[in-house]
Amino acid sequence: xxxxxxxxxxxxxxxxxxxxxxxxxxxxxxxxxxxxxxxxxxxxxxxxxxxxxxxxxxxxxxxxxxxxxxxxxxxxxxxxxxxxxxxxxxxxxxxxxxxxxxxxxxxxxxxxxxxxxxxxxxxxxxxxxxxxxxxxxxxxxxxxxxxxxxxxxxxxxxxxxxxxxxxxxxxxxxxxxxxxxxxxxxxxxxxxxxxxxxxxxxxxxxxxxxxxxxxxxxxxxxxxxxxxxxxxxxxxxxxxxxxxxxxxxxxxxxxxxxxxxxxxxxxxxxxxxxxxxxxxxxxxxxxxxxxxxxxxxxxx
Amino acid sequence: xxxxxxxxxxxxxxxxxxxxxxxxxxxxxxxxxxxxxxxxxxxxxxxxxxxxxxxxxxxxxxxxxxxxxxxxxxxxxxxxxxxxxxxxxxxxxxxxxxxxxxxxxxxxxxxxxxxxxxxxxxxxxxxxxxxxxxxxxxxxxxxxxxxxxxxxxxxxxxxxx
Amino acid sequence: xxxxxxxxxxxxxxxxxxxxxxxxxxxxxxxxxxxxxxxxxxxxxxxxxxxxxxxxxxxxxxxxxxxxxxxxxxxxxxxxxxxxxxxxxxxxxxxxxxxxxxxxxxxxxxxxxxxxxxxxxxxxxxxxxxxxxxxxxxxxxxxxxxxxxxxxxxxxxxxxxxxxxxxxxxxxxxxxxxxxxxxxxxxxxxxxxxxxxxxxxxxxxxxxxxxxxxxxxxxxxxxxxxxxxxxxxxxxxxxxxxxxxxxxxxxxxxxxxxxxxxxxxxxxxxxxxxxxxxxxxxxxxxxxxxxxxxxxxxxxxxxxxxxxxxxxxxxxxxxxxxxxxxxxxxx
Numbered sequence: 001x002x003x004x005x006x007x008x009x010x011x012x013x014x015x016x017x018x019x020x021x022x023x024x025x026x027x028x029x030x031x032x033x034x035x036x037x038x039x040x041x042x043x044x045x046x047x048x049x050x051x052x053x054x055x056x057x058x059x060x061x062x063x064x065x066x067x068x069x070x071x072x073x074x075x076x077x078x079x080x081x082x083x084x085x086x087x088x089x090x091x092x093x094x095x096x097x098x099x100x101x102x103x104x105x106x107x108x109x110x111x112x113x114x115x116x117x118x119x120x121x122x123x124x125x126x127x128x129x130x131x132x133x134x135x136x137x138x139x140x141x142x143x144x145x146x147x148x149x150x151x152x153x154x155x156x157x158x159x160x161x162x163x164x165x166x167x168x169x170x171x172x173x174x175x176x177x178x179x180x181x182x183x184x185x186x187x188x189x190x191x192x193x194x195x196x197x198x199x200x201x202x203x204x205x206x207x208x209x210x211x212x213x214x215x216x217x218x219x220x221x222x223x224x225x226x227x228x229x230x231x232x233x234x235x236x237x238x239x240x241x242x243x244x245x246x247x248x249x250x251x252x253x254x255x256x257x258x259x260x261x262x263x264x265x266x267x268x269x270x271x272x273x274x275x276x277x278x279x280x281x282x283x284x285x286x287x288x289x290x291x292x293x294x295x296x297x298x299x300x
Numbered sequence: 301x302x303x304x305x306x307x308x309x310x311x312x313x314x315x316x317x318x319x320x321x322x323x324x325x326x327x328x329x330x331x332x333x334x335x336x337x338x339x340x341x342x343x344x345x346x347x348x349x350x351x352x353x354x355x356x357x358x359x360x361x362x363x364x365x366x367x368x369x370x371x372x373x374x375x376x377x378x379x380x381x382x383x384x385x386x387x388x389x390x391x392x393x394x395x396x397x398x399x400x401x402x403x404x405x406x407x408x409x410x411x412x413x414x415x416x417x418x419x420x421x422x423x424x425x426x427x428x429x430x431x432x433x434x435x436x437x438x439x440x441x442x443x444x445x446x447x448x449x450x451x452x453x454x455x456x457x458x459x460x461x
Numbered sequence: 462x463x464x465x466x467x468x469x470x471x472x473x474x475x476x477x478x479x480x481x482x483x484x485x486x487x488x489x490x491x492x493x494x495x496x497x498x499x500x501x502x503x504x505x506x507x508x509x510x511x512x513x514x515x516x517x518x519x520x521x522x523x524x525x526x527x528x529x530x531x532x533x534x535x536x537x538x539x540x541x542x543x544x545x546x547x548x549x550x551x552x553x554x555x556x557x558x559x560x561x562x563x564x565x566x567x568x569x570x571x572x573x574x575x576x577x578x579x580x581x582x583x584x585x586x587x588x589x590x591x592x593x594x595x596x597x598x599x600x601x602x603x604x605x606x607x608x609x610x611x612x613x614x615x616x617x618x619x620x621x622x623x624x625x626x627x628x629x630x631x632x633x634x635x636x637x638x639x640x641x642x643x644x645x646x647x648x649x650x651x652x653x654x655x656x657x658x659x660x661x662x663x664x665x666x667x668x669x670x671x672x673x674x675x676x677x678x679x680x681x682x683x684x685x686x687x688x689x690x691x692x693x694x695x696x697x698x699x700x701x702x703x704x705x706x707x708x709x710x711x712x713x714x715x716x717x718x719x720x721x722x723x724x725x726x727x728x729x730x731x732x733x734x735x736x737x738x739x740x741x742x743x744x745x746x747x748x749x750x751x752x753x754x755x756x757x758x759x760x761x762x763x764x765x766x767x768x769x770x771x772x773x774x775x776x777x778x779x780x781x782x783x784x785x786x787x788x789x790x791x792x
Contacts (some may be wrong), residue, residue, distance in 0.1 A: 072580075072604065073583045074604065074609055075609055075612070076612055082583075097583070098581060099583040099586040102585040103585055116636055118529055118579075118635060118649060120529040120531065120557070120649065120650060121529070121531065122532060122559070123530070123535060123559025123562060123563065124558040124559035124562075125559075127558050127562050127593075128558065140638060141649070141650075145533075146531065146533070153532065170637070170638040170639055170642055171632040171638060171693075172636050173631050173707075174603075174604035181702070181704070181706060202697045202699050202706050203698040203699070204695075205696065205697065206677045210643070211697075213706065218639060218707070276645065277641075277642075281645050282642065282644050282674060283638065283643070284643055284676075
């Protein structure tokens, strides 16, 4: 199985982004997605800067570099950004919205579909494949059983990718929750989300960590962690596991998944996280300490 | 005319508040169940109230301090046995129940305004609400409809005082 | 401008027709529609009655099949499309790509409306659905500002429908997994946000508590208005501050923008609320009928009447309304 690094969800400074990807080059990851996927106002790196960074990375490493597009488009400016990414003329593009699917399929370019595209069944999958989709990352809320149902019903399959580690993107809004929290308005946001490199945690009134606020995006409070399910993921026919970037301990996460695919699975290397979705339960259910297999939703 | 109706409503309301809590509640439950069995025979037949089978729904009229408990057994609504535990309860004042029954007010609106509350099994309560909303009121006898609207209006006026 | 109104049952449908709906949208009583609540919606028999009443009054009937087909039960969603086609509904409101492909192939003459659940917010996204499935109309998500709606209307080759009034989703529809993260049932696949089976209301020492699958969403003091038990409208703690971190219980009301929406060429106004009673439908539809008639007559001189504002405010979640994303400062 291949390991992929998803696009950075948070707003990091240009320097931090450059340093981050430089450090990633030495990891055993196979695929790197990059680009702004959350907010079209973020301007540390604009479309042209992401393109330049992507081309540089493609030159200096043998990893596959994929450009990711914005998820929620709210203006013509956002659409133009997506257009520039789709028109890059060189690298594979991950569409995170139907706008990108339209632009890419119209240009007869192959494309990947990110987790925010609503592909829930085989007929949708094959329709998009007929338009040029070559890779599919399943929606984060899809269970192992449902994924199995889709793949079993498929004649030909795209490359199948799964969001296997990290805070899951759960929602996108017109409202920016970071500026709402700070009492500012969105037009004068001051790009304050940069102050929260791993987002702003949101707790229930009973101290339960529910979500992470990241600008207009809401992420899961806990990271999904499918490490312990590695053998089942492989048996199901998943080709790529996606790890979502985080500010701290990135190498540790990559190393844990890498040792799993080298035959040395050790769930204790990454003991934290949730896997409810995978098991056909509520997404926030913590990974089971034991007996996880008996409740596993996947029937392979 | 209007003021006479209003004063009758007010007097009746005060009497209700005093008397109803001390009267036995089974005649009320019996009357309710009987009325529903007649009026909703068609829906019962079609299984649209099957979700109530073996469950207990309580309708609490808080200002009258009475609560009517009912369920369903076979093809009929029944009084809930005293020993059975309430699964879901819907509580409001008489005026608000009548406003819902007569189509004057939306239950969600009353809920937002904290004039109607629901406890216990939310799904049971919500399903009951939706099924009652789906009943064709024009099928009720004309007289019952007129009375419902009249009483609801009068009580609403009385309550507004 | 067409007034498109909700009905969760026959009496609501009658109320919508009686009070001036041009079109009424309904769903079947299962997870093929996005208001999959117990006791709500239509079976084959009541859908047929709905159609008869619609036809006899010269209005239109739309059927919402606007959830995403589950992989193991695609045939059930397919059957819902067949049922809507058998009814000769005036349009089907859909979001799932595979299902739209089926509908287009099998019933090429049937009008398709793109559901808000598909969350198309750009001219390119609208163009995708027009080219692939020949959609005639799209319902726009409630995340766009007036200016963005105007931009879209200028470039769109399909009719556009926008939300006029009702409960407000602040997240892009069809792209929100908050409820599924906490309950395991998703709006996309199960057609329900905050499923009732997971909701608990309880009066406690600290006021009225509402929980979703055990997670405390909010506590209301006695004098506070309540809202639907959705996560986006709960009160949470961020950085030590207890607040409505995402949104307050509120309803969207875009009536004040009617002249602008009309000038932009918006073809239809949608009212939310299939889960509400006939009383709500009657009041809200009548109010919007009057307002749309007024805007058609007076154009830019249109003013929202106090009476309309009052009726809508009364029927609102949390007793307040907002222009939502239509109003730029809100963002």
